[in-house]
Amino acid sequence: MLGKTDGGTTFIRNYNLYGPSTQKAPDAGLVYENLARIDYSDGAAVTPWLAEALTFDEAGTTLTITLRDDVTFSDGTPMTADDVVFSLRLPLSDPSFNIGGVTYTAVEKVDDRTVEVAFDAPAFSELNQFAGSGTFIVPAHLWADQDLNSWTNPDPIGTGPFTLERFSAQQVTLAARTDYWGGRFELKQLKIIPTNGDAVKAQLLRGDVDWAPIAWADAENEYVAEDPRNHLYQQYATGGAYSMFYNTARAPFDNVNLRRALAMTIPRTEIVATLQRPGTEAGPTGLVDEIYRDVLLPEYQGQVQQVDAAGALEELAASGFTVSDGKLVKDGQTYVPTLSFNQDYGWDAYANIMIRSWQDTLGLTVEPVGAPGANLWEQQQRGDFDLTISTTGGAGPAGVYRALASQAAQPLGEKAATNFGRWTDEETDELVAQLTRSDDAETLLAATQGMQRVVAEQVPYSPIYSSYWFVAINASRWSGWPTPEEFTAVPTTALGPDFALVARDLKRARS
Known part of the structure; x- marks a missing residue:
């Protein structure tokens, strides 16, 4: 159970990543994924995710994206270059859709596993835009005929590790995919509830939630000291x-x-x-x-x-x-x-x-x-x-x-x-x-x-x-959480690929 302190008091069922509404469903990055990931355990280096390789030409104006061949959307459809081309062209099709500030100017398919992205000027340091919320890869066969200015995408289909199981204003339940390209999880279900900074402290102490993004002013005394083995309070530099x-x-x-x-x-x-x-x-x-x-x-x-x-x-x-x-x-x-x-x-x-x-x-x-x-x-x-x-x-x-x-x-x-x-x-x-x-x-x-x-x-x-990402964890039910001293991924759902890596290592705690 995740206590979400930064999503308001209720949730809105809107998984349209590009629509004009500012009210979005929480943690869409667990359903949709990017071509790349920013690795904060390695100096914020950009590394491939849905892409197998990201390679610039000598001039730095053409980026060749080689795609993984084992990725499917949650409806079973394989992800291909057509989906990537459609997705990367969305920010170019309407300035209001350019929510991530992309700077490339054209996207072309080479073959089913290869896409070329063109820039007007050398862009060697521009890979980070392929790891942000403005360049999620979406299924072209479901999105192409929609009016993105009005559609709310209530039943999202993505390449990510989770699917939407149930949605209400007070709780979102996500189910872990059994066919996820990144592997299978012992964690089968993730519940997300809206809360606030004061309420979530009591929820963590009672064990009602397993973790929450929260900056807790006196966490060492008020939380960690109550159960040093299971009560973790961490920070990760962004x-x-x-x-x-x-x-x-x-x-x-x-x-x-x-x-x-x-x-x-x-x-x-x-x-x-x-x-x-x-x-x-x-x-x-x-x-x-x-x-x-x-x-x-x-x-x-x-x-x-x-x-x-x-x-x-x-x-x-x-x-x-x-x-x-x-x-x-x-x-x-x-x-x-x-x-x-x-x-x-x-x-x-x-x-x-x-x-x-x-x-x-x-x-x-x-x-x-x-x-x-x-x-x-x-x-x-x-x-x-x-x-x-x-x-x-x-x-x-x-x-x-x-x-x-x-x-x-x-x-x-x-x-x-x-x-x-x-x-x-x-x-x-x-x-x-x-x-x-x-x-x-x-x-x-x-x-x-x-x-x-x-x-x-x-x-x-x-x-x-x-x-920093501030994270409070109650590890009484799930073990295997990373620590700031030894981590390869940050335990926050704000970074979808990172949480996929964290979830892969979580195991049910022994009584």
């Missing part, structure tokens, strides 16, 4: 960070000095202390030391940005803004900024810490605007925010930084897949192009370090704390 985005497409956040002033007064140490995760403050580059230490500039290694009130006031003065009655004022214009955040993640407390710091150090009033995750996601995509909290990460430096390319930005009101802050900058575009188009080690290192300076100095977003 390689990215939780960051604050500025809406740079509109005033006043198009002002770099103002962005710096706000960044310099985020109390990161206080936030991670509240999280009971000391030492996880993010550095100014958005790259996590423990994964990217070899490419970090020396001046950013191990750096933790503390609140610098004096420096922030200097930046505020340089911005030309003044603060009057808590409001930003410049050239006769008055601004009352808002900070939007995900209520499903319990971010209220951390937002309030930031808001209080801005009030104390700058005299600035910032209004909190919490929203459920699905609503916030749509607001961020459309640029309907002043300041907002989201994740910044991906496979390798290119995966982290490509979201800042101007081609990923959209006009306010139109959906952007990644560049929520609408950052447009010529230097950024040049550096991201080098990151994604080159396979030369020295060029990649120079571009990575150039982007570190862009993020640290121009602050298109402000990293707050290093991002």
Whole structure:
């Protein structure tokens, strides 16, 4: 039993991965799969999954995808190149379907096991897009005749390890496939229930749920200590960070000095202390030391940005803004900024810490605007925010930084897949192009370090704390769970292939 803390209070039976509705069924990645997987146990390397091989030509503009020959959809139909071509063309067919920000321009079938994907420019570092939610492989024979703007796909058929057995607003039951290409599981059934951070703690302690994605501030004392053998509380680095985005497409956040002033007064140490995760403050580059230490500039290694009130006031003065009655004022214009955040993640407390710091150090009033995750996601995509909290990460430096390319930005009101802050900058575009188009080690290192300076100095977003998957596990019924010290897959259903690997190792615990 999975206690899902980030899916709202009820579930919606909508497995249409591309439709306009923000309300989706939970954990579609257990039914649908990607061609590739990001291996977070190996520096976020992209590795084949439904693909047997992913090979670029010498120019880096043509990717040849060789498919596994043992994959079937759950209705028994073999997966072929036709399905892959159909699926990869969906983001190209309608801009609103490009939810993952794909950058390829054409997809062609070579034979039943081979597909070629074309890029307009070298794309050696672009493989991560084949491991995301925007490029799930779906069965062409079931999807081709549907109107994806209205269809809800209530009975999903995918290549993944599970099928939908029962669906209600309060519980989804998935059945493990006996013909899954990745092997058979001792786990026969997975139940998913909606819950929240407070309720799931009691459910875990009672053994009503087996695991849950939850950041538990005092888990060591409140949970692990109750049953050290079976109560596990783990964290796995994602390689990215939780960051604050500025809406740079509109005033006043198009002002770099103002962005710096706000960044310099985020109390990161206080936030991670509240999280009971000391030492996880993010550095100014958005790259996590423990994964990217070899490419970090020396001046950013191990750096933790503390609140610098004096420096922030200097930046505020340089911005030309003044603060009057808590409001930003410049050239006769008055601004009352808002900070939007995900209520499903319990971010209220951390937002309030930031808001209080801005009030104390700058005299600035910032209004909190919490929203459920699905609503916030749509607001961020459309640029309907002043300041907002989201994740910044991906496979390798290119995966982290490509979201800042101007081609990923959209006009306010139109959906952007990644560049929520609408950052447009010529230097950024040049550096991201080098990151994604080159396979030369020295060029990649120079571009990575150039982007570190862009993020640290121009602050298109402000990293707050290093991002981890927090997982609480009650292992009294199932054994074989990985640990952060020894793992090949992360025990979260947010990463479908990872959970398939985890589920394969789970065994019924002995009494």
